[in-house]
Amino acid sequence: MKPIRVGLVGLGTVGGGTVEVLRRNREEIARRAGRDIVVRMASAKDLAKPRSVSLEGIELVADPMKVVTHPEVDIVVELIGGETRAYDLVRTAIEGGKHVVTANKALLAKHGNEIFRLAHQKGVMVAFEAAVAGGVPIIKAIREGLSANRIEWVAGIINGTCNYILSEMRDKGLPFDTVLAEAQRLGYAEADPSFDIDGIDASHKLTILSAIAFGIPMQHDKAYVEGIGKLTAADIRYAEGLGYRIKLLGISRRTPIGIELRVHPTLVPARRLIANVEGVMNAILVKGDAVGPTLYYGRGAGAEATASAVVADLVDVTRMATADPEHRVPHLAFRPDRLSDTPILPMDDVETAYYLRLHALDRPGVLADVTRICADLSISIDAIFQKEAAEGEDQVDVVILTHVTQERHINAAIRRIEALATIPVPVVRIRLEELL
Secondary structure, eight states, rough: OOEEEEEEOOOOOOHHHHHHHHHHHHHHHHHHHHHHHHHHHHHEEEEEEESOOOOOOOOEEHHHHHHHTTTTTTTTEEESOHHHHHHHHHHHHHHHEEEEEEEEHHHHHHHHHHHHHHHHHHHHEOGGGGGGTTOOHHIIIIIIIITTSOOOEEEEEEHHHHHHHHHHHHOOOHHHHHHHHHHHHSSSSOOTHHHHTTHHHHHHHHHHHHHHHHHHHOOOOOOOOSSSSOOOHHHHHHHTTTEEEEEEEEEEETTTTTTEEEEEEEEEEESSSGGGGTTTEEEEEETTTTTOOOOOOOOSHHHHHHHHHHHHHHHHHHHHHOOOGGGGGOTSSSSSGGGOOOOOOOOGGOOOEEEEEEEEEEEEEEHHHHHHHHHHTTTTEEEEEEEEOTTTOOOOEEEEESSSEEEHHHHHHHHHTSTTTOOOSSSSEEEEEEOO
C-alpha cells in the first residue's frame, strides 16, 4: 500500500522534531499505522538555514501555500503558530480535501468552531493532540480513554514557563522578576513573556480541554484569566507553611448552572500529586464520574515531546483515512500481521535499582559483611541508612539503595545476606525505578 504523504508547514523546532521522529521510528510507526508515513514537502522561511535533521527526499519551498495545495500531499501539518496566516492555510487545506494536524492552540481556541464545522462538511479530519500539553496525550485520554465517563472537572498545570517560575520562587525564595529573568536566560520564557505569565497561553489550552470534556463549543472569549505577575515570594512561603503549594491552574468544572472556565494562581494541598509537579513539566487532572480523578503528566514543550503528539495524530489520521476493516484501530495497537516476535525477558535478566531493608543485630561488622557481599557480586550501592535502635533493643533496620543491576545478582546477594548469623529475618526487597 502506498505511503501517506505529509506536508509540513513550518520547519522550526517542532517541525524538525517531527521529521526526526518519523525517520527514526519509521518501522514502528508503519506497524502501528498499517502503512508508511513520509514527509513529501516542507515550507520554511529560510531555505538556506542549516538544519540539525536530514531533509533528504523532502522538497523544500518558501511559500507554505504550495505545500497546502500540492496534489501529492495527503495530510497538512500546520506548525507556524499565530492565527491569521495559519487560519488561511488550514482553511485552504480543508477545502482542498486534505486532513490537517495542528499544534496551534490559539488558532483552535479562537477559530476552532468554524474549522471543525468546515472539516465535517468536507469529510476530513483535524487532529490537534500537540495543541495542549505537548507530548502528554491528554486530548486522546479525554476523547477516547474516558469516553464512558461524564467528566466532572479538569484542572491542569498547562504552562511550563509559569510552573518553572513558581517552582524556583518556592525553592529559592527569590522574587518574581529575578526568576523571570533567569527563565528568559534559559530559554523557558520569551523576551516578551506576557503570553505565558499573563495566563493567555493556558487559557487557549483550557478552552480546548473544556470543549472536549463537556461537549461545548470553543468559548475562549468567556474565560476568566489571571496571571502570576503579582505573586510574591512571601505568598509562596506562607502557603508552604500552611501545607499548600501555589500553582497556575486552568480549571473547567461542570456545575448545575453552567461550566466554569478559569485560569489563575491556586493554592493546592502539598500532599496532592499535582502540587509536586515542578519545573517546566505539565500535569492535568481529570475527574470522571466512573473512574474518579486521573492524572496525566509529562513534558509540555520541546522538539521531540511535541513531535511525539504530532506523529501520534498522523498515525490516527492514517488509520482512519482508510475506512475498510483491515485498517481500523488494531486491538493491540499494532497491525495483527506486524506483531513483533521480540521475546519477554526472564526476570533474572531484568535490570533496575533496588531498595533492600535488613533487620540486623546491632553489632560491629554487620555493614561491612553486607557491603562485601554486594561488592563481590558487582552491586554498586547508592546509599545506606541505619536507623537508631530503640531503647533496650539489640536489633536495627538497615536500608540499602543500589544502583542499577541485574535481578540475578540481587537474588544471589539476598541469599548470602540472609545466611549471615547477624540477619535474623528475611530481607525485604523492593524494586526502584527513577522513571526519568
